[in-house]
Amino acid sequence: MKSICIVKTGSTFSSTRADHEDFEDWIITRLDLTQSTPFTVNVQAGDSLPDPSQCDGIILTGSHSMVTDEHLWSQKTAQWLKDAVHQEIPLLAICYGHQLLAKSLGGVADYHTKGMEIGTVEIHLTDYIQDDLLFRELPDHIFAHTIHSQTVLELPSNAVRLAYNSHDHNHAFRIGKCAWGVQFHPEFSKEIMNSYINEIAKTEKFDADKKLSLLERSQETKESNALLKKFEDIVCLY
Template sequence: MKNICIIKTGSTFKTMQADLNDFEDWITDKLSTARSRVFTVHVEVGEELPDLSLCDGVIVTGSHSMVTDEEQWSKKTASWLADTVDRQIPLLAICYGHQLLAKAMGGVSGYHNDGMEIGTVEIQTTPHAHEDALFRDFPESFMGHTIHSQTVMTLPEGAVRLAFNGHDSNHAFRIGERAWGVQFHPEFDEVIMNAYIEEVAQEKSWSRERITALQKETRKTAEATALLKRFEALICE
């Protein structure tokens, strides 16, 4: 039996939690592993990072924090992620986790020059994806849910770029043999994506026309969602 550790780097909006739960729930719901074998460590609120000997695989969540804020919990997590890569423990880092992994391994993460990417968007795979253990069965183009203002601006030395689109040149990468970062959200579904659009629209006072246009583009993201089970299968190999 394998143990999967979810490193929780933040929480969704409180208004969403009441009906939709939170990041770690969305991830766990899409795995086949028994819930008793999945444990969550909420590093943003000060919970201690686990001994890596307890982790057969690691998934890092997104966050409403920014990597460039250099918060103490985030810097500690970055060092822990570098150790995870060194030990070749399977690692999947999502959104904030993706940016933090890149930074931990010597890359550069920061605010995107073109601002926020939000909604269900088309993403392309690179030729390297066809030889990658996690992405090799992906089509040349797939849909993914996104919500981010920061991005991986420069990949770490030796990282392999796996996916991109017109907004973000580094939507997915691999560092080493068993660590991946993805900017898109494989744990989201259409309900969660639409709820995020509503929340962000309220914060930014977007027009109803803009909200409707974004939500009309929301759709299922079968390939992106399947990534979590693909990663789970790699842990069990």
């Protein structure tokens, strides 16, 4: 059995967690688990990271923290990510993890000039997916769930840009052979996305029409959800 380390960089809203559990649970639900055994390391809570060589694969969760806050746990995780990439351990970094991975390797992560992106959105894939282990079986555009205020403004110099949309130029990228960052959430379901829309509406003061519009556009995202199982397959082949 292959071991997959889920690096937990935060938790969801308490109300969302009560109804749907948390980031690591959503990720595990998307895996097959007949060939892999996931274990969670909660770095935000102070858990120590294992040596990357002890992991067959790594998945970083999202977080409600901001990369630019540069918490000590986040800085330590960034250095650990550099080591994992150097060792060519298959790695998938989601949302906050995507931004932290890019920053750790020389990219720039900060607040998006257009503000928050939230909801189920269309994402376009670049021609580089044709040679990419994770993305190559996807169509030229997919739908995915998003919720982020910060983003990767500049990719690391050696990154391959894999996905974008009208809001975010860098929705997915690859570094080396097997390290990926995705700004969107392949672990989200429609119900979880709707929970986020309802929670964010309380703090962002959405008007009723905007909230209703986001909920109406919410849908299941089969292609992006499938990326987690595909990543597990890659881990098991390495």
